[in-house]
Amino acid sequence: xxxxMWAVLTAVAVCLVLPASGVSKQQAGTLKLIAWExxxxxxxxxxxxxxxxxxxxxxxxxxxDEMVTLMRSGGGGQYDMVSASGDASLRLxxxxxxxxxxxxxxxxxxxFNAAFKSPPNNTVDGKHYGISLQWGxxxxxxxxxxVKPAPTxxxxxxxxxxxxxxxxxxxxxxxxxxxxxxxxxxxxxxxRDPYELNxxxxxxxxxxxxxxxxxxxxxxxxxxxxxxxxxxxxxxxGASWPYQTNTLIADKAPVKDLIPKEGATGWLDTWMxxxxxxxxxxxxxxxxxxxxxxxxAQQAIYFGETPVxxxxxxxxxxxxxxxxxxxxxxxxxxxxxxxxxxxxxxxDCGNGKKDCLDYTKWQQAWTSIKG
Numbered sequence: 001x002x003x004x005m006w007a008v009l010t011a012v013a014v015c016l017v018l019p020a021s022g023v024s025k026q027q028a029g030t031l032k033l034i035a036w037e038x039x040x041x042x043x044x045x046x047x048x049x050x051x052x053x054x055x056x057x058x059x060x061x062x063x064x065d066e067m068v069t070l071m072r073s074g075g076g077g078q079y080d081m082v083s084a085s086g087d088a089s090l091r092l093x094x095x096x097x098x099x100x101x102x103x104x105x106x107x108x109x110x111x112f113n114a115a116f117k118s119p120p121n122n123t124v125d126g127k128h129y130g131i132s133l134q135w136g137x138x139x140x141x142x143x144x145x146x147v148k149p150a151p152t153x154x155x156x157x158x159x160x161x162x163x164x165x166x167x168x169x170x171x172x173x174x175x176x177x178x179x180x181x182x183x184x185x186x187x188x189x190x191x192r193d194p195y196e197l198n199x200x201x202x203x204x205x206x207x208x209x210x211x212x213x214x215x216x217x218x219x220x221x222x223x224x225x226x227x228x229x230x231x232x233x234x235x236x237x238g239a240s241w242p243y244q245t246n247t248l249i250a251d252k253a254p255v256k257d258l259i260p261k262e263g264a265t266g267w268l269d270t271w272m273x274x275x276x277x278x279x280x281x282x283x284x285x286x287x288x289x290x291x292x293x294x295x296x297a298q299q300a301i302y303f304g305e306t307p308v309x310x311x312x313x314x315x316x317x318x319x320x321x322x323x324x325x326x327x328x329x330x331x332x333x334x335x336x337x338x339x340x341x342x343x344x345x346x347x348d349c350g351n352g353k354k355d356c357l358d359y360t361k362w363q364q365a366w367t368s369i370k371g
Contacts, residue, residue: 086342
């Protein structure tokens with residue numbers, strides 16, 4: 001997505017196709033998952049398999065678009081679950097590719113932070129189409145030696161002063177970052193939600209991003225691309241994720257990140273269950289397992305993101321001292337309110353009007369921006 005396209009450094013694919021006669025004894029209890037790389041690590045998958053008797057087979061996807069395509073491939077029956085980000089989840093819900101889940105069957109659901117129990121990216125008309133998993137903010141990353149004074153606004157990404165030293169993700173959902181900036185700095189546009197843009201608002205956002213285009217050193221698809229840009233001094237400022245910051249700081253690069261005064265966009269991932277899954281029992285066991293404090297903490301530390309289970313905080317600090325605060329796992333509700341989590345743009349503006357541009361239009365706009 002899109003987010004974590006960087007994850008596909010090595011793609012491990014295991015695709016089990018069900019025979020026409022149904023599920024064989026050997027395949028029964030095998031969960032076929034589409035996931036971001038790093039979401040099905042042995043340290044929490046192997047104990048799950050031993051405890052549950054269910055097997056896990058994962059295919060790693062490189063983008064939200066790929067996840068949607070895979071969930072619909074073969075008539076939609078090849079995969080049981082997907083770790084969908086907010087720019088994919090509504091497409092899967094409205095496409096009837098996923099089914100509602102009973103959160104009452106997930107013991108730790110009651111321990112989720114309130115902001116993540118029924119978020120709009122996975123809950124529609126009161127129905128839960130999966131459960132929230134982990135989240136992270138899209139941050140402003142900068143070189144502390146080259147960018148002075150320290151930035152406080154996204155405005156720095158549009159400053160000609162840093163021409164050739166700016167980098168941003170190669171992703172249509174990146175349009176929302178520019179929309180958020182304009183929402184706060186040009187109120188006459190009437191933007192209420194960075195994911196709900198009518199044609200006039202989109203035109204203003206596209207105009208801003210086309211002016212930014214000559215300033216951009218590179219549109220990055222992989223986190224490793226951005227890391228290399230900052231390491232080599234080819235980029236001084238960029239839109240980023242905490243993962244890049246932590247990796248660069250560990251390598252002693254002079255960088256910091258922040259959430260600017262306008263706020264930030266962010267991702268919130270959801271484990272969703274295929275509408276045609278034949279392994280529902282194992283799927284619920286997986287949802288329960290992946291929601292426990294210890295497993296949430298393990299994934300958060302491994303991947304560099306934040307768990308939705310508020311009890312994971314203590315487990316995180318056991319694994320890595322200070323990580324709970326570092327990843328805002330114990331942040332108050334006010335912190336979450338400054339994060340505009342990804343959601344799939346649709347025509348319904350949420351205010352009674354249907355003149356917003358859907359994701360297809362966003363993809364077309366992004367192509368025109370990049371030229």
